[in-house]
Amino acid sequence: MPLDASLLVQMLLGALLGLSVYLPLRAGQLSLATPGFYAIGGYTAALLSTRFPALAGDGALYPLPSLLLELVLAALIAGALALAIGGPVLKLKGIYLAIATIALVEILRVLNLNLGFTGGATGLFAIPQPFEGPVGYLLLSLAVLALVCWLCARLERLRLGRAMEAIREDELAAACMGLDTARVKLLSFLFSALVAAVAGVISAHFLNTWNARQGSFDASITTLAFVVFGGSRTWLGPVVGGLALTALPELLRPVGDLRLVVYGLVILLGPILFPQGLITPELLRRLRWPFRQTSAEAPAP
Amino acid sequence: MNQAPLSGSPLLELQALNCRFGGLRALDRVSLAVKSGEIFGLIGPNGAGKTTLFNLISGLTAASGGRILWRGQPISGLRPDRIARLGLARTFQNLRLFASMSALENVLVGLHGRGRTPLVAGLLGTAAFRRRQRELEAQAFNLLELLELAPLAQQSAGSLSYGNQRRLEIARALATGPRLLLLDEPAAGLNPAEKSELSALIRLLRQRFDLTVLIIEHHVPLMMDLCDRLAVLNFGERIALGTPELVRRDPAVIEAYLGGAVEEAS
Amino acid sequence: MDHLLQLLVNGLSSGAVYALFALGYTLVFSVLGVINFAHGAVFTLGAYFTYLLIGGAVGANGLLAGLQLPFTLPFPLALLLAGVGAAAVSLLVEAAAFRPLRRRGADPLLALISSLGAGVILVNLLQLLVGAESYAIPTSALGTLPAAVSLGGAQVRTVQLLLMAIAALVVVVLTLWLERSRGGKALQAVAEDPTTARLLGINSDRMVQLAFGVSGFLAGVAGGLVGLSVSIAGPYFGIGYGLKGLGVLVLGGLGSVPGAVLGGLIVGLAEALVPADYSGFKDAVAYAFLFAVLLLRPRGLLGRPTITKV
Ligand SMILES: Nc1ncnc2c1ncn2[C@@H]1O[C@H](COP(=O)(O)OP(=O)(O)OP(=O)(O)O)[C@@H](O)[C@H]1O
């Protein structure tokens, strides 16, 4: 049972990371910076909770207000970085943006690996626990995921969400319709950073230890796979992709040594068999899924 | 925003515009002025630089020289979205709709600038927000109705017929609330009946929205009939300018059109 | 001075590896407009093939534990054959991960993911077969050649010279081939404009295969040489190089052969010049360069802007 709860927590965090990649992609921006912001979140939590005894309190458990403070601080730091670099970086198009954001992730990783205060290669240990067991983490991640999903679902119905979709369809035409494309892209990049940083904070406590391996190039691509696999046209896609692909290596344990080979096979075949991803808006409409009824699908006046 | 232009001063003025692509002179010292309220036509053989001129005006391509004045103010160098918000809207010769969004959503994107509501109100779906949203949808729907697209409102733009896509482009451009509408070959691919309807439609739109129209079109009879004034481009140069009558008799125009092998409409 | 020369040689030889890597990416990118994320795995396979072909034995951990080929090839021949083997694997990757998507005209993003899947499969199969331990290709593989030569006071390892020479050779041959030969010209035609190329009767499927074959061969040879130079650190060892090669590729400008070489040399040299005290930061040099260059020149150093007609 505890093992299952742990896996569930990982899956929920995977879904959050999927959403973090999805948000810019919805505005047509292939940003792979998610693991970088995730790492920032993790280090913020790890450093605050291990280096500042005042935050840790006297009880056996790490106080929840301190956790909340970490979440806020991590979001602030990641958000500030996203706003600072987003302007110039989002001028890049397509694969250039992808590679530039991978570069960012790698630069952060190398810095974390070598700067003294991040604990070097071994990282930071004994991150205090705000919950007694995985169930607490499960509830927390579930709540955060539900909140982010709700925001994404609302966003898809809002003017901003429609602007993002228009930019994804045709950035040039969108600009000619008066959309401030730079601002919309920057906002989507900011949202992505916030979600990743929050996931990082939870993850650091959950894993009890944090090091530079947590935000690497592999993670960039895996999180992208969540979105491509699940589908990138509605928020439910990356959630399903993140849940499924995080669980897959564990579920494949019975296959033994072959499990990573099978995992690779799934990632290879996913885009070929489901080019739109598992979850598409059309599918949801057919299943009468209630949450994505964009305003435009409401009966005409 | 809605102040009338100073009497006599043009709404849009191009002064000696140049545009080079490598060695190619796509536009060569083109000057012209579009007066408020007129329908101004731009004709010329393929590759003459007509679309390039639109791209310069709408800020997609940087001019290599010259000035663009909007109500007397220079707008060269502004981003396309700024220019659009100043009241210049355009359609695209090679249809650039948001293909997988519905026709209604395409128009709603055009209305983007008018839907400003606080993000929080939107997230919470407050009553005020919902009312505003309904208003916008009604506006979008009215535009679709005007262009006879209302029954197709929920269809994805990419699935519409060619003629309907052309009209949806116009609806989307109108939604931005322009003073000047730039139409790039709106009649291309339409059948003769649709073409004559288009003329009437453009006149109607001008009257209804108090518009000025700058239109590129190859179909010369249509242009002679529709436009108050015409400019003719050939190899990037403006070779004629004036009323349709004047342009029709201009020897340089006759030469360009008879010399140019590619002219479907002459 | 000697020290500087030494750094220069070190920098140039690792730059040569990056350039070889980037050239492989660039070939595929210019025909397909997609980055092949399995490229690093193909490089790794090249290293293992070389190791086996010169008579190395598989360690105790994989399914193939103890396997040793019944023959021993001289290093140059082994390297060549490893390149051919890597090319074959690269063709397999194309057939499995790229062709089905290309047939459908799918979004290039999808091929990025499916090629990643192919890479994951290759690396983990390799681990399954030969284990995760590191293998060294002994310098004795070079036969009678000395392990290092003294050059103006700097100790230059023969492998480094080999790397630089082979990279230079590859660049010359590749450029000549692209510019002069029918096949090379056809490849460029497909890269410029696939539709027109098809109208001219060029079989674009064949050209894609050609690009994958050549790029796989280059990766395989680079893998063998790096294996000889620094040993094979396990099935994942190509990934770091692959990523850096990607940075180099974009730094130089996607689709540009001189750009790939220039990018490789810049990064190699810059890394070599990082002071020993800060060697930990070495890995960030390529990416910092890349980041800075992209902000100033969004298409890389020698990349051509794409023309979008409205
Ligand atoms: N982005 C660009 N880069 C290079 N050349 C361009 C570009 N855009 C247009 N051109 C060239 O400029 C010239 C003018 O093109 P333009 O599209 O303005 O012609 P046009 O008058 O609209 O023709 P048509 O009637 O065929 O639409 C053409 O020779 C074209 O090839």
Ligand SMILES: [Mg+2]
């Ligand atoms: Mg044109």
